[in-house]
Amino acid sequence: MAEAADTPMEEGGESTKELEVAPALIAVNPSQQSVVVAVGSDLRVYDLREGCAASLVDESDKSFHKDSIRAIRYGVNGKLLVSAGDDKLVKIWSTDSWHCIGTVSCEKRVSAAAISNDGHYVCFADKFGVVWVVNLEEKDGTFSLVNEKAAPMLSHYCSIITSLEFSPSGCYIVSADRDYKIRVTVMPKRPLNGAHEIHCFCLGHSEFVSCLDFISSPDFQEGYLVSGSGDSTAGLIDSIEREEEQFCAVTDLCVVPNSTLIAVAIQSFKGIVLLSCNVSAKSVSFTKVVSITGETFSPTCLGMSSSEDLLWMVMGISKLPGLDCSSLVRVRAMSGFKRISEGEPIMLEDNEMPGGQKLLEKLQGSVSIEESVYVAASEALKKAMSKLLIKKHYSVENRETRKRTRNDKKFKQ
Amino acid sequence: MVDKETKTTLNKTTGLPRKRFYRARAHSNPLSDSHFPIPLFPSQFDYSQHYPHFFPASSENASNKKIQFADIGCGFGGLLVSLSTLFPDTLMIGMEIRDKVTEYVKERILGLRATNPGQYQNVSVVRTNSMKYIPNYFEKGQLTKMFFLFPDPHFKEKNHRRRVISPHLLDEYAYALAVGGIIYTMTDVEELGEWMKGCLEDHPMFETLTEEELKADPVVKLLSSATEEGQKVARNGGQTFRAVYRRITPSQ
Numbered sequence: 326m327a328e329a330a331d332t333p334m335e336e337g338g339e340s341t342k343e344l345e346v347a348p349a350l351i352a353v354n355p356s357q358q359s360v361v362v363a364v365g366s367d368l369r370v371y372d373l374r375e376g377c378a379a380s381l382v383d384e385s386d387k388s389f390h391k392d393s394i395r396a397i398r399y400g401v402n403g404k405l406l407v408s409a410g411d412d413k414l415v416k417i418w419s420t421d422s423w424h425c426i427g428t429v430s431c432e433k434r435v436s437a438a439a440i441s442n443d444g445h446y447v448c449f450a451d452k453f454g455v456v457w458v459v460n461l462e463e464k465d466g467t468f469s470l471v472n473e474k475a476a477p478m479l480s481h482y483c484s485i486i487t488s489l490e491f492s493p494s495g496c497y498i499v500s501a502d503r504d505y506k507i508r509v510t511v512m513p514k515r516p517l518n519g520a521h522e523i524h525c526f527c528l529g530h531s532e533f534v535s536c537l538d539f540i541s542s543p544d545f546q547e548g549y550l551v552s553g554s555g556d557s558t559a560g561l562i563d564s565i566e567r568e569e570e571q572f573c574a575v576t577d578l579c580v581v582p583n584s585t586l587i588a589v590a591i592q593s594f595k596g597i598v599l600l601s602c603n604v605s606a607k608s609v610s611f612t613k614v615v616s617i618t619g620e621t622f623s624p625t626c627l628g629m630s631s632s633e634d635l636l637w638m639v640m641g642i643s644k645l646p647g648l649d650c651s652s653l654v655r656v657r658a659m660s661g662f663k664r665i666s667e668g669e670p671i672m673l674e675d676n677e678m679p680g681g682q683k684l685l686e687k688l689q690g691s692v693s694i695e696e697s698v699y700v701a702a703s704e705a706l707k708k709a710m711s712k713l714l715i716k717k718h719y720s721v722e723n724r725e726t727r728k729r730t731r732n733d734k735k736f737k738q
Numbered sequence: 739m740v741d742k743e744t745k746t747t748l749n750k751t752t753g754l755p756r757k758r759f760y761r762a763r764a765h766s767n768p769l770s771d772s773h774f775p776i777p778l779f780p781s782q783f784d785y786s787q788h789y790p791h792f793f794p795a796s797s798e799n800a801s802n803k804k805i806q807f808a809d810i811g812c813g814f815g816g817l818l819v820s821l822s823t824l825f826p827d828t829l830m831i832g833m834e835i836r837d838k839v840t841e842y843v844k845e846r847i848l849g850l851r852a853t854n855p856g857q858y859q860n861v862s863v864v865r866t867n868s869m870k871y872i873p874n875y876f877e878k879g880q881l882t883k884m885f886f887l888f889p890d891p892h893f894k895e896k897n898h899r900r901r902v903i904s905p906h907l908l909d910e911y912a913y914a915l916a917v918g919g920i921i922y923t924m925t926d927v928e929e930l931g932e933w934m935k936g937c938l939e940d941h942p943m944f945e946t947l948t949e950e951e952l953k954a955d956p957v958v959k960l961l962s963s964a965t966e967e968g969q970k971v972a973r974n975g976g977q978t979f980r981a982v983y984r985r986i987t988p989s990q
Binding site: 453455477479480482483484504505506508510518519520521522523525526528529530531 | 869870874878899905906907908909912941943988
């Protein structure tokens with residue numbers, strides 16, 4: 326029963342594998358050379374520099390992902406991409422050759438991943454709340470995996486980690502979990518020996534923490550931490566004091582580079598909320614609410630490069646119950662953050678987007694999507710995100726019944 | 739309706755609770771989220787509820803003391819009661835996950851406060867899962883002593899991660915302890931004793947105390963003599979295994 330409570334994905338004696346749906350994820354290369362979307366076990370990359378879809382090459386034993394991908398991240402230097410998820414594999418890809426340069430196996434499903442700023446370490450979190458680290462080495466600009474065996478670095482005791490972020494200076498690694506906690510740990514010289522020194526905890530959220538990001542500042546090298554949560558707040562963290570704005574559960578947020586703007590995606594909201602941070606006054610305020618008209622598009626994952634004035638958004642899900650064949654992925658982009666004082670950011674039409682129709686074809690799988698599909702997806706997404714982020718509570722009677730039918734035996738791989 | 743003589747749960751002579759009304763299983767699942775309230779952050783912890791003598795309702799005379807000793811898995815409170823008179827000006831707290839046992843300790847403290855005016859005001863107990871919520875109760879470097887006496891051994895290897903002393907959890911205990919603060923561990927299970935010592939030895943933020951330091955510390959002999967578990971082990975002629983370490987700044 327304890328195992329079931331820890332790993333809600335495996336709950337229930339009945340196999341819920343068919344009903345396992347995963348929200349789509351999007352990540353943007355820091356210099357916008359490529360955009361990647363993950364939906365279910367499918368990893369789709371569009372290479373904007375080459376102007377065509379990228380073909381991923383994976384010659385390892387366990388090639389490509391076999392189950393829902395739960396995390397995709399680019400390294401800050403843009404040379405590496407990491408993908409990880411329910412198949413208990415962490416794959417590291419080179420963004421130059423699109424080859425998989427290494428696969429790391431994890432005992433448990435992976436819920437979050439991050440690449441260190443210098444690209445030498447990849448960290449990922451498993452369902453037990455342990456953050457593991459692997460070492461990469463760089464030779465003439467190409468990276469390779471030193472050892473496929475990951476070392477445990479730190480742990481959030483029995484909490485599922487939703488987000489991992491390295492601070493802009495690389496001195497700290499921040500981990501957020503479903504039990505309302507955010508931990509800031511000092512990155513040691515030898516991460517493989519463990520990151521034992523906790524710098525601080527950022528407490529104050531009263532629900533799961535779903536996303537983290539940093540506002541970089543020339544005055545303050547460490548940057549300012551921003552978090553979003555299911556308790557309907559998103560805002561600046563200052564260890565204990567929090568400045569926040571209130572709305573429905575925050576699904577993702579993204580700091581607009583070279584600014585103090587935060588773009589926030591909210592559960593079921595057809596648009597983006599823009600917050601503005603005054604870091605010296607430690608306050609956060611609403612700037613704009615940008616609604617998306619036309620299709621029922623409520624983004625669940627956001628991404629921005631560090632150079633272009635474009636917010637990429639995705640709404641998608643790996644399975645649509647009822648229509649049970651296809652997945653849905655809809656990618657859109659919003660521009661105009663640099664001149665926010667003059668006007669609202671605008672949504673780009675499909676043909677105005679970088680990569681245009683070709684990009685949409687690759688990342689979405691199709692170019693046009695019916696409205697009914699959107700509506701079905703919205704509902705399914707709400708359930709999927711709830712399942713991911715909110716710990717399921719069982720009544721006492723239910724718990725006793727579940728104890729009788731134990732299901733925590735290891736399944737055959 | 740049977741007419742029983744009123745069985746009070748308190749002993750008539752001492753005013754202290756009778757253990758047999760607070761019997762509980764020795765084990766409690768540390769992974770399950772029993773629903774007890776936890777402060778969102780340390781400043782939310784209600785000191786006036788636990789230490790009314792130091793934090794009266796009217797906030798003018800409120801002290802700015804903070805809890806400095808924490809007995810993790812305090813059981814029936816034996817250690818806390820001894821420490822309370824040894825360190826009358828230090829605030830200390832017991833953390834226990836078992837409901838009934840926490841109630842017992844609460845009653846015990848209230849009884850002691852009633853029969854010994856002015857004493858035992860510095861000790862309290864809270865029902866919580868200290869493996870998950872230490873940062874919610876204590877600020878960085880707040881504690882000067884932490885006690886882990888006779889914890890659940892979790893013999894099976896697959897359950898080792900449920901042990902209260904582990905390499906990862908020591909990060910959090912190091913966070914809550916001030917530099918120079920002491921962590922005291924004791925068990926009657928040899929394998930667990932070796933495990934705890936090993937975890938502490940390998941952790942960069944702890945160093946062992948020397949024999950002289952151990953001899954000089956008045957708390958050390960209380961570890962086996964003051965706790966109910968310790969007394970039981972002594973009665974049965976068992977051996978105890980102790981590991982006492984100091985929190986240090988890690989050498990970079």
